[in-house]
Amino acid sequence: MKALYLDCFAGISGNMLLGALLDAGLPEDVLRQQLAALHIHGYELTISKVIKNGIHAVYVDVKLTHDHDHHHRHLSDILHIIDHSSLKDKVKENSKKIFMLLAQAEAKVHGTTMEKIHFHEVGAVDAIIDIVGTAFGLDYLGIEAIYTSKLQVGSGFVQCCHGLMPIPAPATTELLTNIPYYNGNIPKELVTPTGAAVIAALGSGYGVMPDQFISKKISYGAGTWDLEIPNVLRMHVGEMTTAELPSETIVIEANIDDLNPQVFPYVMDTLLEIGVFDVWLTPIVMKKNRSATMLSVLVSHSLFEKVVQILFKETSTIGLRYYATERKIAAREVVSVDVPWGQSRVKISSYQDEICSITPEYEDCKILAVKSKIPLKEIQQTVLEQARIQRKR
Known part of the structure; x- marks a missing residue:
């Protein structure tokens, strides 16, 4: 089984991941072709080779060419962009899974719902490019598992749209639940919400390199900072022997x-x-x-x-x-549907690219039933029918 081990001694971000994947063999022209399928305009993607403290690495930078393209987006806007692209279903599902985790983290921090969250930094064009590009790169290289070292997150404070926030930022902290990390003495934000969301959504294990992992190739993705240590993500591309693979x-x-x-x-x-x-x-x-x-x-x-x-x-x-x-898990997606009595979430599960279950969120339907005095089973049925109609559009 082909796998990655990410050595995050200088943190992790979306562009560091994408740069390391390019350095590992993802062709630049193929990446650009796939990103064009998103039909996003108003940005320029720059890919260059740089040296960080003597280490050659690939640096990816997304520059906006029009200020109005940097407006805030809701989760539904981003999912719409992904769903209406011509990307492979697996790339779409992984991209949406990452953004769903970002929305959940932001919603918890701000005390609101995922649907109401305005994606600020993480909803901008550069994050969409980084996340979808990374999801495509992993699929292109045939990566089936991702293992990550203990992360250095940095220290101090970072300026966000809401003011100064401690490092790691609140949303990043939520995403790193159950993932080992440490602050270190670098006064910078080394782990971004995008980087944290990718490994939280797609990671197979955290902390140390698995005993069964054999490194075959090493690549480097560069970060933006010039630090006293190399600001790079070291990516080991290797294999896990299936017979020795520990149970998940x-x-x-x-x-x-x-x-x-x-x-x-x-x-x-x-x-x-x-x-x-x-x-x-x-x-x-x-x-x-x-x-x-x-x-x-x-x-x-x-x-x-x-x-x-x-x-x-x-x-x-x-x-x-x-x-x-061992276990097999159906891919899951949460969407919101509008019914005459309000709005309800719906969980859509699929296996091998085929839908196997559409389930209205019980708590949402319960609230609508209490408020409207309509039987719960009638609301659940209406939500289910509306979800099926919305899915076919």
């Missing part, structure tokens, strides 16, 4: 027969808040015919120890069992 996920289980049932919802919420994939309860019968509950958690390797600590601290269990497992 672990199932942790505990049989519990002496815990107040009121505690289980609290424990489940605590686990979900730290980012486990899933958690569920199963009624069982233990030795001596005692009724009990099996608590199961589906978790990534990076969260394993944290989950173990929570289970021992918050439940009455004195022992756990765990085992590696």
